[in-house]
Amino acid sequence: MPTYRDIIRAATERLRASHSDSPRLDAEVLLCHVLGIDRTELYRRLPLPLATPLDRFWELVERRARGEPVAYLTGHREFYGLDFLVTPATLIPRPETEYLVTWAAERLRLRRDRPRCVDVGTGCGAIVIALAVTLRTETSAHLVGSDRSLAALRVARTNRDRLAATDVHLVCGDLLSWCRGPLDLVVANLPYLRWEQWHPGIAFEPPEALFAPDDGFGLYARLLPQAATLLRPGGACIVEIDPDQAERAMKTARLVFPTAHIAIEPDLAGLARYLTIELPEKDRAS
Ligand SMILES: C[S@@+](CC[C@H](N)C(=O)[O-])C[C@H]1O[C@@H](n2cnc3c(N)ncnc32)[C@H](O)[C@@H]1O
Structure with a gap:
């Protein structure tokens, strides 16, 4: 035997x-x-x-x-030390996305009021649920995960309940078009690949979770102006990008957030992976 x-x-x-x-x-x-x-x-x-x-x-x-x-x-993937359910309706969360959680958690901890944060394109809920679990006892942040895909949101709801992140709200909608604001934090890992970047390793994941128009930057080109109208002074935004988009991301962010501190940060492989935007407090109007 x-x-x-x-x-x-x-x-x-x-x-x-x-x-x-x-x-x-x-x-x-x-x-x-x-x-x-x-x-x-x-x-x-x-x-x-x-x-x-x-x-x-x-x-x-x-x-x-x-x-x-x-x-x-x-049907499982570990993300930020937590066990998430995944299905072919959701992207499989990647290790480089964990940095968004760490960065967002640091910003939310700094706020004394009840900060409002949206994870746009939440998929299986990885970012927003990891944030809720990490911050559980530290802040009363109002956390929302949104996605255009109802099938992905169903998986996110199951993950929210399994991981007891009951305070996370889930919303179906296109980018931030449904949101009235004001917001303190916008976090997003939206589709950012160009069709030419397709390879067999991603063949089983939903194309609508991977690819974006306009050289892969089309969704962020729409999201950043929306975020600019919704974020409070003192607010912040982090989005995950393709390293090839760093220059365009920087230029767009400078146009849309002229007074903000803007940076491109590398991932663990040294690739330009995160666009971070921090608005000055002094403009605080609301
Ligand atoms: C790259 S996946 C990321 C999922 C999850 N945030 C993660 O990091 O594992 C992008 C997600 O954005 C969603 N999405 C694509 N276009 C969108 C849009 N216009 N508005 C809202 N969500 C969108 C997709 O359905 C998908 O779940």
């Missing part, structure tokens, strides 16, 4: 042949998912015989070999 180790080896070989970037890890995660155990338990069992029928496991290995992301196969 094969051992757990034999099964992992065979699945790893199958996935290596299909050009998975992390065949061994994928095999382990899928086996753990099917058996309902964690990886510590899997390692303990490696030398033991595995008697359970594994049809479901091999079916998932084949789907992974055809390119389906592990997160869609298991």
Whole structure:
């Protein structure tokens, strides 16, 4: 009878042949998912015989070999240390997006009143729910996640309830067109890819969560002027961009927020990834 180790080896070989970037890890995660155990338990069992029928496991290995992301196969993705449900209706949250949560949380902590923050294009709710969980005891921030996709919002609602972030409001709408403001913070990881940037690694994710018109900057070109009319003096905004858009993002932000402190910040790979905008307090009118 094969051992757990034999099964992992065979699945790893199958996935290596299909050009998975992390065949061994994928095999382990899928086996753990099917058996309902964690990886510590899997390692303990490696030398033991595995008697359970594994049809479901091999079916998932084949789907992974055809390119389906592990997160869609298991239905889970870790983001900011939290377990989020994901479906093919939502983007799979990326590690570089975690910085938006850290940056936004720092700004919200500085405010004594009840700051209002919107995560535009919330998808599975990763940013706004991570913010709510992180800030739970520190501020009474009013947190909203919005998206144009009802299917994505349904997943966000489930994540909100599972992670007990009940104070997060979810709204369906185009960018900030539904919002009356005023706001203290706008956070967004909107689609920013150009169609030429398509590659097989993103083939299973919803195109409307990935691609934007006008060289990938079209949604931010609409969002930034909306944010400018809604943000209070002293307010702030952070958006995740494609590194190729840094110059255009800077120019647009300077036009739209002429008195703000504007910066492009790098991600951990050193790529220009975040546009940050901080409005001066002295203009505070409301
Ligand atoms: C790149 S995904 C990001 C999801 C999530 N914020 C994250 O970081 O994992 C972009 C999201 O923006 C939404 N979206 C696209 N166009 C939009 C629009 N015009 N107004 C609101 N949301 C939009 C998509 O449905 C998708 O959920």
